[in-house]
Amino acid sequence: MNYILNNQNEKSKCTGVRDKKDMIFAFQTSFFAMCRLSSFPWSALEIELRNDESPEILLEILQQTCRHSLCRKTPPSVKYRRLFLSELIKRHEATTSEPLDELYEAFGEILGVEEEPTCYKSYLLPSGDAVSLSESTALISEGTTGLVTWEAALCLAEWALDNLQVFSGRTVLELGSGVGLTGVAICRSCSPRRYVFSDCHPSVLQRLHSNMQLNGLVVADDPNVTVTVRELDWETVTEDRLRELGADTVIAADVVYDPAIISCLVGLLSKLLRCAVQGTHPDIYISSTIRNPETYSCFKSELKNAGIRYQILKGPITPVFPYNRSTSIELIKLFL
Incomplete structure (x- = not known):
């Protein structure tokens, strides 16, 4: 199955955020590889949220991470998904007073889930295929x-x-x-x-x-x-x-x-x-x-x-x- 969000230039995948699609892709690849949350393009997201009051980009990030079919098949650790969603909610709340139900629903879905000793990390190849690996937490x-x-x-x-x-x-x-x-x-x-x-x-x-x-x-x-x-x-x-x-x-x-x-x-x-x-x-x-x-x-x-x-x-x-x-x-x- 092809998991790549779009056909961006290879260099844009890992070196910087140039536009909305680039930013969403950076969130997606970092999420599935369970990168440190501090490495995500949060500043670019905050700028986007301040410039556009629509929740569209947050919904798309959610769709391409926690709600993606790859996450259902080979999910990152429960703790990691909780931390990711908490940070996403925090950034959203810092830029608007309107709650986004989909974010809270996604967080609620994993709130009571038990952590497993293993999790999955997934890496996207240029072909669009995903290399998914069961790893120790x-x-x-x-x-x-x-x-x-x-x-x-x-x-x-x-x-x-x-x-x-x-x-x-x-x-x-x-x-x-x-x-x-x-x-x-x-x-x-x-x-x-x-x-x-x-x-x-x-x-x-x-x-x-x-x-x-x-x-x-x-x-x-x-x-x-x-x-x-x-x-x-x-x-x-x-x-x-x-x-x-x-x-x-x-x-x-x-x-x-x-x-x-x-x-x-x-x-x-x-x-x-x-x-x-x-x-x-x-x-x-x-x-x-x-x-x-x-x-x-x-x-x-x-x-x-x-x-x-x-x-x-x-x-x-x-x-x-x-x-x-x-x-x-x-x-x-x-x-x-």
Whole structure:
């Protein structure tokens, strides 16, 4: 189903509010991705409400968020929807004395609804399709950080949409796939021959299977099918096992966050680079949010010690997904 509100210029989706449709679309994409409420274009909405006493724009925002069919199918968390509607009501009340029944009705509908341990985030692709993901409402859940989408994954997905040739017709292996945002976006938009999602945590693997089914991707244990989900232990996996996977392209997002796993990760990357398939070494791309410069510097030092070189790549050109673009994210390509 096509969920995009209109055919706006790609850059207007995430970089600024130019008109009513642009503003409504910004509210829609931010709402479904559960962005911080402070990032919404509230100032632009207040100006619009002061200039036009008609409730039309508020009704349209409501229709494209809480009342949208995508919200009925894959809703953001209950707490998030309450906070969003509360803020929408507050902005409305600050500019007019006339109540808007539809806003209060929508708020009343979720007032007594219980919060679930999981929620959905949805991201709109340029094609109009929505990538919807079941995620944990907690950043760290069941002993892992892999049950939520991180900004480096969004950045890598955007870069993939700008560089279709890296994935088209190829077998792609993703390390630490998490909830699957990057992989689903690539499968939907980049036409890989085969895509292998991988992780080692049982809860993450279970969530991956669920999210593949949610997005209509075929998941099976047969290595010849288009999409597979694999358990991959970085420490114990053998070169023969990696060679069986037959990856032409290897990607990973936000896997450099814990000094304790860097040695294990670099060991895996070294095996992959030395594991030629039909005489060709795979291309490896790593997207990292640099939260701790010391940890990231340690990662690069370990790469050097293993004889692995890297090239820093330019980030995505076309903004597609809503996330904090001031975050320090680096994308590198590895080679021997």
